[in-house]
Amino acid sequence: MRLFAALAAxxxxxxxxxxxGRPLSLAALSKQSDALLYAWHGGVGGPEGWRICSLARPSLRGGSRSRCPAMAPRPP
Structure with a gap:
């Protein structure tokens, strides 16, 4: 939290x-952040995928904007 407080300052x-991968209490972070994104554990490639999407890199198909596919969980 000290590093986060220094960045906010x-x-x-x-x-x-x-x-x-589990719910967390993020009250302190949400008060100091301008934006808060909670990304559930995406496996070993999850952070890299979010980095690519958040920086709006060109997609592999040659488009001008990245696309972040999303899937809703299906009931059993």
Missing amino acids: LGKPLVTVVFA
């Missing part, structure tokens, strides 16, 4: 991305 817009 810089006065620049702060976007926080949390990668976790």
Whole structure:
């Protein structure tokens, strides 16, 4: 939390991305962040996929914008 508080003290817009596999209490982070994204554990490639999508890199198909596919879980 000390590192996060130091970053928030810089006065620049702060976007926080949390990668976790279980619910967490993020009250302190949400108060200091300008934006908070909670990304459920996406496996070993999850962080890289979110990085590519968040930086709006060109897609592999040659398009001008990245696409982040999303799937809703299906009931059993």
